[in-house]
Amino acid sequence: MKKIMISLLVAIVFSTGCAKKRKNTNKSFKKDKITVFAEKVKPENLTEYIRISGKFEGIKDVTVISRNAGQLLKLNIELGDSVTAGDTLGLIDDRGLKYRLIQAKSSLKSAELSFKIAETNFKASEKLFEEEKISQTELDKSRMEAEIAKARAEGAKADLEQLTDLSESALIIAKISGYAADIPVKEGDMISVGAPLCRIVDSRKLIIRTGAGESELGALKKGLEAVVFTKSQSKCYYGTVKGFGIAKKAGTSSYPVEIEVKNDGNLFPGMIAEIKIKSAEHKNVIAVGMNALLKEFDKYYVFKIKNSDIVSRREITLGKEVEGRYIIDSGLEPDEIIVLEGIENMTDGEQVNVNLRNKN
Known part of the structure; x- marks a missing residue:
């Protein structure tokens, strides 16, 4: 009997300890509130x-080409x-x-004299x-x-003109x-005749010959401003669309596009x-960044903050993407607060700590 009482006592103690452990375990699985960055939606x-x-x-x-053959006796320029x-x-x-x-010159003089004599003889005849x-x-x-x-005189004259030109x-x-x-050189x-002697480039103004896609052609107009960047220059340059082709x-x-840029002396032909x-x-539109969007199948959602710390999943209609921003056609109104990022594992109705970036 004494042994039975001891066994019961041990069982009760063991059972109580396990219950406490289970209670502590359940407590450790309680989800902590996460901190999210959010912003108030404003038209932009x-x-x-x-x-x-x-x-x-x-x-x-322009490349200057030799029209003559012979030795290059003198060169008056250097590169640059x-x-x-x-x-x-x-x-x-x-x-x-x-x-x-x-x-x-001598042949022409002789031919002209012969023609003069022949012409005089013909008149006499x-x-x-x-x-x-x-x-x-x-x-x-x-x-x-x-x-x-007469033909010989004209030929001699042409020969002289050609040699003078040469x-x-x-x-x-x-x-x-x-x-x-x-x-x-x-x-x-x-x-030799036709050999390239010197290439001269006028770079006071520069031209960029490039191409645009079919979807972009409709937006191009002659005279449009173009903002130009290069890797070697920290500043941007401004040019104009000089023209574009329709084939x-x-x-x-x-489609071919030409853009003209005024050079300040720091741009050189060949630069990318x-x-x-x-x-x-697009004026006064509601837009969000890609990280604020959740896509499921063919639908898009954002997480709106309600009651200051509860997230609510909201379906929206997505419009055009413009420079990394996505226009919202419907589903969001000005001054509503949305979560900006980290929404992949977020659940509807979840309680969060909100870090609001634009409070006004």
Whole structure:
């Protein structure tokens, strides 16, 4: 009997201890209130942009080509030098041309004299023919000799003009104002006809030739402002849409777009440019960030704060995405408070600590 009483006592003590443990365990599973960041919904203005990229090019880009063959005797510029249209950049050896030019002048003088004599003889023959002192055959022969002499004189004149032009082309002349962007030759080189001598780029203004998609073309207009960024410059530049094509670029799905940018001296041809062009404005709209949205199947929800610390799941109608903000077409009203992030595991009716970012 004594053993039975002891066993019962041990069982009661053990049972009481387990009950306390179970009570403590249940207490440890009680969910703590989480802190959420929230904001009061306010109407805002959103600007929509077309975003494209491209490379800067000089507004003018000309390569001076040799029209003469010979040795490059003189080069007056160095890489990066500023040049003005009409400047003499160098000289190709033209001594052979000078001798040919002297011969051409002499040939022209001789041909013109021969033509003058032949023309005089023909006029005399015409008079003799009228007096019936020579035959028709003799008159025709005199006429032909005059025509041949005239053709030879005209040919000699053309040869002289061509040689004069070639002689002048021995001088390397800048066609535009700008900077020497590339000089692939040096003094002493033998130059062939058609060889590139100097590339001149006018970069006072720059052009960006790029492309826009089909959906963006309707928003483009000539003269629209373009905001331009580069990786190497901390500031932004402003340009204008110079024009755009209405047919796709060959082999691509984009339409050609040209943007002109005024250069302050810190931009160079070949730099990569990121461009945004204002395409639309949305005024006084309700919008939220992506982290505030919960998607389930084809529906979207936000979590609204009610009674200061209770979250309530609200279905909304989602509109257009503009620069990372999503316009809410319906389901939210101004001054309602919504949770900004961390909503994936949130439940409807959950109690939370609210950290309100915009109290006004």
